[in-house]
Amino acid sequence: MNEVTLRSLTPSVIGVLVRRGADFAAAEDAVQEALVEAVRAWPAGQSPSSSLGPNGGDSVRDPKGWLVTVAWRKFLDATRADTARRRREDRFDEEPAPGPAPTVDDTLQLYFLCAHPSLTPSSAVALTLRAVGGLTTRQIAQAYLVPEATMAQRISRAKRTVSGVRFDKTGDVATVLRVLYLVFNEGYSGDVDLAAEAIRLTRQLAAAIDHPEVAGLLALMLLHHARRAARTAPDGKLVPLAEQDRGLWDKESIADGIGILQSALVRDRLGEFQAQAAIAALHADAPTAEETDWVQIVEWYDELARLTESPVVRLNRAVAVGEADGPRAGLSALAALDDSLPRYTAVAAYLHERDGDLETAARLYAEAAQKAPNLAERDHLTRQAARLNARRQH
Structure with a gap:
């Protein structure tokens, strides 16, 4: 029984204990202890020992039932040991007979x-x-x-x-x-x-x-996660989306994400995660950065801005406008936003570089590096400033 399978049973086992009368905190503690016992008792797919499982080796066919039984015993032991709860002991003293776990999830x-x-x-x-x-x-x-x-x-x-x-x-x-x-x-x-x-x-x-936004979030996660292998170079440096090796992208996850998204969108109950996933899908679907459908991405950012009224969304939209309609249009969209927004200066630097103003772009990249939230991003922005300064000197 592998660890992931065991973890997937955790919520339903906690639910069984709570329905039997355990409070959430005690139930969760008891289930964690039962999981530890399971890891010890079920190495490499072996059956649990008869001293722990209700039916010895056979009980591995009902791992949830095994965990419920062991977790309930752990809960009883903790309850009896707590002197402040001694008067409650009679309420929990009778242990349910071993058998199949309840089907309520x-x-x-x-x-x-x-x-x-x-x-x-x-x-x-x-x-x-x-x-x-x-x-x-x-x-x-x-x-x-x-x-x-x-x-x-x-x-x-x-x-x-x-x-x-x-x-x-x-x-x-x-x-x-x-x-x-x-x-x-x-x-x-x-x-x-x-x-x-x-x-x-x-x-x-x-x-x-059955909820389209749950599907939208799942699709968004899959589409972002599909690019993970290409996001950093072997030396740990960040690789911007436009420069990523798309051959490293996980095509199976992309197909899975797009399929889930399409099923959600046809229900015509658009939410922010579906809109974000649609933007990610357009990036994932482009064979090269140059073939990205930026016009459609701007349209999805318009939908997302309408749904969320988020200034961060409008910041990302400014980048998309710069790609679809040119850097001057992007800078115009950016000018309407608060310059204290996270990544505002980095976006401004990028758009000024696209517009050919290397001096302003280099200065803004250096400023953005000072505001970067982590070392990897700071290093990336510092290198961008150094690259432009080197170009200006030649």
């Missing part, structure tokens, strides 16, 4: 619970990775490059916040999607590929709910 409710509006975005992401994704606190901490103790505190606070929330109300799909997109944008660090994990969780959500 609470995965969707767990998505909503972990994206509860009372949680901060960082707490919602951490709780989603733990309760829905089945990752350990150590794995999440490594992915976010923070100490394990810090992440443990964050998750504990989040669990306490949502422990009193019942599984009886429909949550906000848009909030769930924002949380999953935050997970995706963290990318990769440590031993957990958060982009791949976000895609897995979004596929899981798409299987649980």
Whole structure:
């Protein structure tokens, strides 16, 4: 039984324990302990030992039932050990007989619970990775490059916040999607590929709910992730989209993403993730950067701006206008925006370079480098400034 399969069972097992009367925080802790037991008991596809599984070797045919049984025992042990809960012990003392796990799947409710509006975005992401994704606190901490103790505190606070929330109300799909997109944008660090994990969780959500924006987000993730291998050079330097080796793009993921997007768009319930995915699809569909359909991309940015009223969307639209109608048109669109926006200076530098004003472009690239949010982007912008300064001297 591999780790990904085990993690995929996590939300439904938590749901079973909650329905039996466990509060969310205790249920989640018990399931994490059961997952640890499973990893120990099921190495390389072997069956769990009879001391842990309800039916010995046969129980591997019902891994969810095995996890439910073990997690419930862990919960009972923790309850009995807690002196503050001794008076509640009778309520949970009778252990349900081993057998097939209930067919009720609470995965969707767990998505909503972990994206509860009372949680901060960082707490919602951490709780989603733990309760829905089945990752350990150590794995999440490594992915976010923070100490394990810090992440443990964050998750504990989040669990306490949502422990009193019942599984009886429909949550906000848009909030769930924002949380999953935050997970995706963290990318990769440590031993957990958060982009791949976000895609897995979004596929899981798409299987649980028929919603065009869920499909739109899944398509967007697949189309962005398809370009991953081409985004950085072997030395770690950023490679701009126009300069990427398109032979490195994952054509299977692109086809999958476009197919999912098309199925969502025909339902005529356009949302921001579908619009973003449509833009990504046009980039992915172009054989070369020069053959990109920038006119259609501008039209999709117009739709996206109408849906979101986001200044960042309008900033990206200015780049697209510069490609479709020329750099002067792009600069005109840019002039209507607030110059304090992230990446504004970098966009201005690019458009001035396209317009032939190398001196202004070099100066703006250098300014943008000072504002860059990470070292890789700073290095890229610094090299752009140096390249233009070298051209001006010859």
